[in-house]
Amino acid sequence: AQSVTQLGSHVSVSEGALVLLRCNYSSSVPPYLFWYVQYPNQGLQLLLKYTSAATLVKGINGFEAEFKKSETSFHLTKPSAHMSDAAEYFCAVSSRVGTGNQFYFGTGTSLTVIP
Amino acid sequence: EPEVTQTPSHQVTQMGQEVILRCVPISNHLYFYWYRQILGQKVEFLVSFYNNEISEKSEIFDDQFSVERPDGSNFTLKIRSTKLEDSAMYFCASSEQGSNQPQHFGDGTRLSIL
Numbered sequence: 001a002q003s004v005t006q007l008g009s010h011v012s013v014s015e016g017a018l019v020l021l022r023c024n025y026s027s028s029v030p031p032y033l034f035w036y037v038q039y040p041n042q043g044l045q046l047l048l049k050y051t052s053a054a055t056l057v058k059g060i061n062g063f064e065a066e067f068k069k070s071e072t073s074f075h076l077t078k079p080s081a082h083m084s085d086a087a088e089y090f091c092a093v094s095s096r097v098g099t100g101n102q103f104y105f106g107t108g109t110s111l112t113v114i115p
Numbered sequence: 116e117p118e119v120t121q122t123p124s125h126q127v128t129q130m131g132q133e134v135i136l137r138c139v140p141i142s143n144h145l146y147f148y149w150y151r152q153i154l155g156q157k158v159e160f161l162v163s164f165y166n167n168e169i170s171e172k173s174e175i176f177d178d179q180f181s182v183e184r185p186d187g188s189n190f191t192l193k194i195r196s197t198k199l200e201d202s203a204m205y206f207c208a209s210s211e212q213g214s215n216q217p218q219h220f221g222d223g224t225r226l227s228i229l
Contacts, residue, residue: 032215043119043206043220044158051215090158094215101146101210102160102171103218 002027002093006106014114019078021109023065023091026072032094033074034103035065039087047089050074061085086113117141121207121221128197129229136192136224138207147190148208148218149182151175158206164190194226202228 007022025031032051036044048059055067061084065076074091088110092103120139128134140147149161162172164182181193190209194201204225208218 034217036220041222043121043222044208046217046219049217092158101218102148102163102173103150103158104160105150105158107157 002031002095002104004091004093004104004106006089006091006109008109009107010110010112012112012114013081015083016080019063019076019081019085019111021076021089021091021111023074023076023106024072025074025091025093027093027095029095033065033067034092034094035059035063035074035076036090036092036105037061037087038090038108044090047076081111081113083113083115086111119207119209119219119221121205121224123224124222125225125227127227127229130199131196133193133195134197134226136194136205136207136226138190138192138221139188140190140207140209141219142188144209144211144219146170146210146212146216146218147182147184148210149192150206150208150220151203152206152223153200153203161192161205197226197228199228202226 003026005024034049035047048057050067058064063078088108090108091106122137147164152158160173162176163170204223206223207221210216210218
């Protein structure tokens with residue numbers, strides 16, 4: 001079974017500061033991992049994905065995430081926060097087996113950027 | 116860039132009524148999904164659909180729910196005899212292939228049951 005834990009339901013950073021959003025996964029098989037962003041009244045937009053190639057994955061809007069198997073983590077980072085980064089961020093894990101391919105989402109982290 | 120579109124954006128329905136939520140997935144995608152997000156909670160998987168049949172469903176997806184791809188472009192979620200607790204945001208998603216492919220989400224339909 002797969003699951004995702006996102007530590008910190010709310011994160012506040014100053015504009016220009018480092019963004020770190022934490023995600024730990026549990027999976028009985030090598031996982032596929034994804035980060036999505038959700039702006040108010042919108043759907044989920046893919047930020048980046050890990051599918052067993054490079055462990056450091058670069059995404060859109062300057063975000064990146066590093067897959068660390070030993071820590072079962074896939075934390076999302078951005079060197080310098082921008083006001084437009086304020087949104088809800090979701091980590092998701094997918095199984096490599098079966099044909100259903102459901103995503104298991106974390107509870108989300110709301111990012112606030114302080115001017 | 117192609118996108119998943121969902122209609123309506125907001126649906127208000129009396130308890131006990133049936134609702135149909137509509138989705139147009141990205142045209143070359145083969146896998147289709149429905150998720151729901153109750154206010155303040157996480158996104159939950161409902162069902163996945165491939166090759167004109169359900170490939171996986173969660174415990175939430177009971178006999179009250181059904182999905183259909185009626186015409187090769189639309190993908191619908193029907194909820195029969197709606198209950199107050201069905202109030203949520205419902206997201207449709209599609210992907211090209213299997214589990215290593217990202218799922219592309221629509222903007223959702225907000226379902227309010229009165």
